[in-house]
Amino acid sequence: MERAAINVVGLSKRFGSLVALDQVDFEVRPGAVVGLLGPNGAGKTTVIRILTTILHPSAGRAEVLGHDVVREAGAVRRIIGLAGQYAAVDPNLTGRENLRLIGRLTQLPRTRIRPRASALLERFDLAAAADRPVRTYSGGMRRRLDVAAALVPEPPVLFLDEPTTGLDPQSRNALWELIRELVSDGTTVLLTTQYLEEADQLAERVVVVDEGRVIADDTPAALKAHLGNTVIELDMDNQGHAVRAAEIIAGRLGETPRVEGTRLRLSSRNASGMLRGILNLLDADGLVPRTVAVRESSLDDVFLALTGHRTQAGPAPDSAPDSASTSTSTSTGGPA
The missing domain is CATH 3.30.70.260 (ACT domain)
Known part of the structure; x- marks a missing residue:
């Protein structure tokens, strides 16, 4: 039996008296994209922060490629990439300098840093702007660079926390296509989103979270068929x-x-x-x-039927911004 790339069992997280996650269970098979769907404050980002070793769970366990996120945090960080809700690249560096910096921080062999940065700039359609300061980039360009930064060490598992928040439709569609390419190349992706269309377009399975609990876990087609x-x-x-x-x-x-x-x-x-x-x-x-x-039927109808309310998708994030876009991130933020 194929081992899950991401395995979450009974995951719970408390911040004082606030229960951010309550017995969350789900898994992601290797080479798949799974959408973690829910409104602001549902617990999506808290799940991501635990899986990327930024936060410790209060109870339960989680593994990434067989490595426990608490006991083997160092091993987990070496095999994951993370792009948070906001582009975390340095605006004063060029796109090329940002990616080379990430290469050094993630201890990529020196001989591979320059070609890896160049290849990613080409793949993410940023080669023409590679030597411009990032502060001159559009929002869509910054977002693409942020995802590229998460991919510098070639992680087999990628976490994308609301990657298209604030993007215009053209930039959003371009990033969707890049995500599809990554998955076709064998990357496992866990994607959090408030956008129901995004989950419907990209995800093999959708895990619906509301108030810290998993209330549905199935394919988009099955969820819609169950509703009607x-x-x-x-x-x-x-x-x-x-x-x-x-x-x-x-x-x-x-x-x-x-x-x-x-x-x-x-x-x-x-x-x-x-x-x-x-x-x-x-x-x-x-x-x-x-x-x-x-x-x-749409996933919007499914979510409304399951929760009694809509996802309230919009420009507002469901937590404070993550402090970095790669597995070197650290944070002590509260629930999201």
């Missing part, structure tokens, strides 16, 4: 009509829609049949929706 293949959305004239429509649907069809303001939402495996029944019921009661939409 199709989502029906009805927009009513006002909230009163929406509440009345929900009561009618629940009473006659046995399906309880979620009401958000004037909008009703429910999932179904038989959307066409259910939609006809809903419209007939509402018409008989004099209720006519302003708009009707039928679409495929």
